[in-house]
Amino acid sequence: MATTTVAGRRKAQTLPGERSLVASPSTWFVWAGMAVFLVFLAGIIVAVVVDSFGKQWFEGWLPAAWSTSWYSSAWERFELGEVIGVTVGVALAVVVISVLVGVPASYLLARRSFPGKKAVTALFLLPILMPPITYGIPLATVMYAFGLGRTVVAVILVNLVPSIPFVILTMTPFIEQINPSIESAARMCGASIRQVFTRVLAPLLVPGILAAGILVLVRTVGMFELTFLVSGPGSDTLVVSIYRAMTSAGGGEARQLISAMAVMYTVTMLVILVVALRFVNPTQLVARVKDARED
Incomplete structure (x- = not known):
């Protein structure tokens, strides 16, 4: 009897390294x-x-x-070919400019110490933490005052306001994890600052740049508030075009047309993500950060 009791207690106990099959x-x-x-x-x-x-x-x-007539009707009625072209063009332009400006700025924040550094970093946080509409209205006022309202240039400029700080805040910790001794060794071998940045740091920063670019791309395609305030015919992105279709003529458009546009918007976002993830693997990104830290 005592032997049976001991055996039952042993079965009830979970061995080290084993997981209990009973969920809490x-x-x-x-x-x-x-x-x-x-x-x-x-x-x-x-x-x-x-x-x-x-x-x-x-x-x-x-x-x-x-x-399938709703798709063809929506495509012709709202000129979605041009709208999708504008959306992709704006998104790519914002990504390229954000990376070209944000990566050098993040390098300075990661490698240099200067008075007011914390204040500058906090300033970069504001466009990300604040609702876009709070600074979107003053931005739109400035754009219209300079005659840029309802243009593609205005759409790109307003989307850069949150995108550049986003790249900076994403890339700064990534650069800080790279051992500065790599740069010192390259300089001792006679490399200039430009050569150190382009030939030594750039290959190490590629995963982080691609990851930040993907996030900026998705954010720009889905950005409604800032784009809506400064866009117009010929400069509307897809998400703004869907909103205008829903509210045009007091919502007189057929519901199926709006649904077809929403499906095309979702498919466009999925295609962008699939293509982006084709070149960026999150597992690879983590591995490269780990390697840079060990170096």
Whole structure:
């Protein structure tokens, strides 16, 4: 009897390194919350996609008839070819300028000490932490005063305000993790500052630059407030064009047209992410940071 009791106690104990198969109530609560969220999210996406293909709906579980005409109508009605071109062009321009300005600035913050450095760093945080509409209205006023309102140039400039600080704050810790002795060794070998930056640091910074660029790209494509304040016909991005379609003529546009535009916007974002992740692997990024730290 005593032997059976001891054996039962040993079975009840979890050996070191083994995980218990019995989940705690908090774990089940977290998984249940995630499941509910995913179900609601999937339901919204499915409803929009089905609505974009349906002739008449909400009289039953499925539309009475199916058609792809809403996509062609939306493409022609709102000139989405031009809108998508403007969206991609603005996003790429913002990424390139943000990287060209933000990476050298982040290098200075990571390698140099100067009076007011903390204040400058805090200043870069403001466009990211503050709601875009708070500084978007003054920016739009300046753009219209200089005659840049409703132009692509204005859309690019206003999107640079939060994007450049974002690149700086992303790249500064990345540069700080690179051992400065690498730069000192290159300078001892006769390399100039430009050569150190382009031939030594640049290869190490490529993963961080690509990661920051991807985040800026997605942020710019989805930025509504700043773009809406300064854009107009010929300079609207896709997200602003969807909003204008929803509010034009008192919301008189067909609901299916809006759903078709929303699906195309989602597909555009997915394509951008898939293409970006084709060149940037988050696992590689972590590995490169670790290698730079060890060097």
